[in-house]
Amino acid sequence: MDSDVFLQLTVSGLSNGMVYALVAVGFVVIFKASDVINFAQGEFLLFGAYLAFAFIAQFGLPWSLGVLATLLTAAMIGLIVERLVLRPLIGEPVISMIMVTIGLSSLLRAVVNGIWGVRPKAFPNFIPSGEVEFLGAIVGFDRLLVIAIAAILLTVLTLFFRYTRDGIAMRAIADDQQAALSMGISIKRVLAVAWAMAAITAAVAGIMLANTVGVSHDIIFIGLRVFPVVILGGLDSVPGAIVGGGVIGLLESYTAGYTTSGLELIVPYIVLILVLMVRPYGLFGKEIIERV
Amino acid sequence: MLSLNNVEVIYNDVILVLKGLSLKVEQGQIAALLGTNGAGKSTTLKAISGLLHPEDGEVTDGNVEFEGVQIDKLPAEDIVRRGIFQVMEGRRVFEHLTPQENLLAGAYTARDKGGTDEALERVYGYFPRLEERGNSMAGFLSGGEQQMLAIGRALMARPKLMLLDEPSLGLAPLLVQEIFEIIQRINREEGTTILLVEQNATRALEIAHYGYIMEGGRVVLEGTPAELQDNADVKEFYLGLTQVGQRKSYRDVKHYRRRKRWLS
Numbered sequence: 238m239d240s241d242v243f244l245q246l247t248v249s250g251l252s253n254g255m256v257y258a259l260v261a262v263g264f265v266v267i268f269k270a271s272d273v274i275n276f277a278q279g280e281f282l283l284f285g286a287y288l289a290f291a292f293i294a295q296f297g298l299p300w301s302l303g304v305l306a307t308l309l310t311a312a313m314i315g316l317i318v319e320r321l322v323l324r325p326l327i328g329e330p331v332i333s334m335i336m337v338t339i340g341l342s343s344l345l346r347a348v349v350n351g352i353w354g355v356r357p358k359a360f361p362n363f364i365p366s367g368e369v370e371f372l373g374a375i376v377g378f379d380r381l382l383v384i385a386i387a388a389i390l391l392t393v394l395t396l397f398f399r400y401t402r403d404g405i406a407m408r409a410i411a412d413d414q415q416a417a418l419s420m421g422i423s424i425k426r427v428l429a430v431a432w433a434m435a436a437i438t439a440a441v442a443g444i445m446l447a448n449t450v451g452v453s454h455d456i457i458f459i460g461l462r463v464f465p466v467v468i469l470g471g472l473d474s475v476p477g478a479i480v481g482g483g484v485i486g487l488l489e490s491y492t493a494g495y496t497t498s499g500l501e502l503i504v505p506y507i508v509l510i511l512v513l514m515v516r517p518y519g520l521f522g523k524e525i526i527e528r529v
Numbered sequence: 530m531l532s533l534n535n536v537e538v539i540y541n542d543v544i545l546v547l548k549g550l551s552l553k554v555e556q557g558q559i560a561a562l563l564g565t566n567g568a569g570k571s572t573t574l575k576a577i578s579g580l581l582h583p584e585d586g587e588v589t590d591g592n593v594e595f596e597g598v599q600i601d602k603l604p605a606e607d608i609v610r611r612g613i614f615q616v617m618e619g620r621r622v623f624e625h626l627t628p629q630e631n632l633l634a635g636a637y638t639a640r641d642k643g644g645t646d647e648a649l650e651r652v653y654g655y656f657p658r659l660e661e662r663g664n665s666m667a668g669f670l671s672g673g674e675q676q677m678l679a680i681g682r683a684l685m686a687r688p689k690l691m692l693l694d695e696p697s698l699g700l701a702p703l704l705v706q707e708i709f710e711i712i713q714r715i716n717r718e719e720g721t722t723i724l725l726v727e728q729n730a731t732r733a734l735e736i737a738h739y740g741y742i743m744e745g746g747r748v749v750l751e752g753t754p755a756e757l758q759d760n761a762d763v764k765e766f767y768l769g770l771t772q773v774g775q776r777k778s779y780r781d782v783k784h785y786r787r788r789k790r791w792l793s
Contacts, residue, residue, distance in 0.1 A: 328583035402637060409623045409634040416621035419580055420682060421609025421638040523625045 244374040246494040247487065252380035254486020255387040256449075259442035260459065261466045261478035262390055263435035269398065269473045270407040270431035271414075273323075273334045279460015280345035281436050285311055285443025286360070287353050290452045293361040300363035307444065308437050315436025319429045327424055328414070346457070357453030364448050383445050387479060390438065394475045403430055411473065465505035469512050471522025480520060484508075530556040530722055531577065531613075531690055535591035536601075538569075538576050540584065546572045548746040549591065554690065554739075559716050559723045561733040561754075563767060564743035570726040571618055573743070574692045577724075578615035579605035595690070609638050612689035616682070618698060618726075620675040624668025628659045628678055631667050635682030645685070652681040655711055673704040680708070684715065690722045691715070697729045705729065709736055730767035734758055742767070 260282060267275045288310050293303035322341055326334050364379045398404040406427050410417045418424060446456050466485050470477025485505050493501035518524055531554040538547040547569050554560045564570050575581045576588055577595075582604065593601040600608055623631050632652055636645045653660040656677040662670060667678060676696055683691050693712065697705040713736045716723050727733035734740055734754040742750040742763065750760065757763050 402633070405626070405630050405633050406637055408626055408630070412623040412625055413621050415580065415583060416617055416623065417634070418583060418605045419578060419609075419615050419617055419621075420635050420686060421606045421614075422634065423606045 241373055242494065244372060246490045248371065248374045248376050248380070250487035250490025251483055252376070252383050252486070253490065254483040255383045255479075256442055256445055256459070256482075257462055257466045257485055258387050258479045258482025259383070259390065259438055259445065261463045261470065261482055262394065262475060263438035263442070264463055264467055265470075265473060265475055265478045266394070266407075266431050266438070267435045268467075269411050271323075271334065271428055272331045272411050273338065274472070275435065276335070276338045277318075277342035277345055278435070278439060278463060279457040280342045280349070281311070281315075281439035282443040282446060282460050283349055283454065283456050284314060284345060284436075285440030286447035286452050286456055287349055287358075288440065289444045289447060290358055290360060291353070293363065294358070300361070303361075303363075304444065307440055311436040311440035312433040315432040315434070316429055318436075319432035323428060323432065324425055327428070346454075355454065357451050357455075360447040360452050362448075379445070379448055386441060386445075387482075390441075391475060391479050398475065403427060407431060462505060465509040465512075467519070468509050469519055471519030473523055474519065474521035477519055477521035530554055530596060531724070532594050533573070533577070533591070534594070536573075536576055536588055536593060537590035538572055538581065538586055539589045540586045542585075542587075546586070546746055547576065550743070550747050551591075552741050552748055552751070554722060554724050556722055557716075557720055558738040559712070559725060559736055561730075561737035561740040562724060562726045562743060563728075563730045563733060563740060565766075566728075568743040569746040570743055571694055574615055574694050574724070574726060576601065577608075578613055578692055579603055579608040580615060580617075606638070609686060609688075613692065614683040614686050614688035614690070615692040616679050616694060616696065618694040620672070620679045620698075622667040622670070622675045622678050622682075625666055627664050628662050628667050628670065628674075631678055632659075632681055632685050635685035638686055644687075648685045648687060652684050655684070655714070656681050673700055673708070676700060676704075676708055677711075680711065680715075684719070687719075688721060690724065693723060693725045695726055695728060697727065697732065705732060712736060730763070 260278060263281065264275055264278045267273055285307060288307040289303060292298045292306045293300055298306060318341065322337055323334060326337060364382060366378065368375050368377045398408060406417065406422045409422060410424055410427055414424060443456060446459055450456065466481040467478060469484060470481025485508065488504050488508065489501045492504045512519060533550055533552050535549045535551055536547050537545070537549055539545050550569070550573060562570050562573065572586065575584070575586065577593055581587060588601040592599050595611060595613060600611065623634060626634065632649060633645070636648060639645055639648065658674055659678055659681060662674065667675065670678065680696065696708050696712065700708065709732055712723060712725065715721050725733055725737065734757060737754050740752060740754055740757045741748050742757070750757065750763065758768070
């Protein structure tokens with residue numbers, strides 16, 4: 238076995254995995270705040286990518302302003318979605334909220350099609366395309382950037398959930414919505430914050446993805462790939478999203494490198510099934526507490 | 530301080546649960562609200578705290594006034610901000626949060642950080658056991674500790690009026706006694722007004738300044754604990770005693786006749 242190949246596969250697997258982790262983090266935030274599985278997360282990615290395309294390539298903004306505008310618009314979309322779609326369902330069974338996100342995904346996809354059409358677009362190349370050599374493997378700047386962003390997000394979110402008023406309130410709501418209501422926690426406000434956060438992280442991931450695969454509907458399928466990641470890491474765990482992303486990314490990369498038959502496309506889902514059978518709450522997910 | 534005037538509550542537009550209920554809670558007192566299962570005690574508390582709305586319940590007639598302001602149309606969060614805090618039945622702690630995080634969640638409406646630290650100190654003063662449990666998740670606490678946590682959470686918000694829904698539910702007699710002593714201390718030391726819903730009538734009347742008895746969605750009897758304890762019907766139905774102080778034989782037919790008069 239060639240150790241250079243192995244190293245190269247490891248690095249590319251990890252950086253792919255960190256993109257998955259970025260997507261998964263947005264998913265985890267919503268689940269933590271409301272126990273809702275957001276099936277529209279892939280469309281949030283798509284929106285992020287197309288918004289960046291629009292601001293930078295179509296309106297010609299410099300990339301720093303363009304990214305900022307993308308993140309702000311994404312946050313706005315998150316808030317609007319929460320206000321119009323999720324808020325009327327507060328207090329209803331969680332399954333209704335989950336079903337509504339499926340409808341939401343179709344809607345968002347249609348909006349993207351309506352505005353930008355279905356043809357893939359070239360993404361404006363603003364992320365420096367240089368590369369560095371690291372332990373004999375070649376790593377692109379964009380890959381390093383993804384890993385750095387994932388690390389920063391992990392730290393910020395972990396602190397947010399542990400120490401801030403809204404972070405604790407989010408976890409409280411996920412545990413017992415009515416009890417949270419009884420102590421004056423504003424479910425509306427907290428859910429709005431959660432959806433805005435999810436939309437922002439998705440937009441970041443969308444931009445990173447668009448940079449590698451281009452601005453097209455293929456991005457949605459990467460959104461699907463988060464399911465193995467979050468199931469493996471635990472639906473409500475930020476560190477779980479990062480670890481799960483890394484593991485799935487590596488697995489894909491190794492199977493792609495050492496086998497020939499396109500097996501890497503199904504490996505994540507095999508993991509998904511295995512995890513569900515053995516440890517359904519994932520590596521870091523919260524266990525169901527039963528007092529006897 | 531708090532008054533409910535002819536309150537009518539309907540769930541899902543059809544189920545009439547409170548049928549013209551009136552009661553008053555005076556500042557600084559403990560008022561006990563007693564009654565059988567399904568009398569509407571919990572609904573009464575939820576009508577005050579605004580927790581009816583998410584359950585599709587609605588105050589359709591009469592009104593709830595707190596410090597002279599009508600509050601029955603306000604959302605729960607506004608009512609908490611005005612100083613009413615309900616400790617829900619069945620403890621309802623946040624299982625996956627630590628005891629301290631549970632308490633901080635209770636202080637959600639309190640704005641200043643310094644006040645929160647001080648409130649934590651105070652809660653740990655009342656319930657030293659909660660501090661000892663440190664970083665374990667609240668779901669693993671014992672039933673008594675969870676009830677303490679639920680009351681501690683309420684203390685964190687420094688409410689003017691605390692609504693307690695069956696704090697003795699599912700607890701051993703010794704713990705019930707401890708919890709009731711603490712309720713009494715909170716009332717005395719913090720000056721918190723308390724509306725206490727209980728099945729355990731004997732204990733509740735021991736610490737209350739005034740009592741109400743509910744049946745079928747309205748108040749059927751009220752008075753000071755002494756008056757209520759003296760009432761023959763209360764003795765029989767709630768304290769389980771006859772006039773001579775012995776347990777009642779339920780074979781006695783008169784029991785049902787008198788009960789029927791109450792319910793009509």
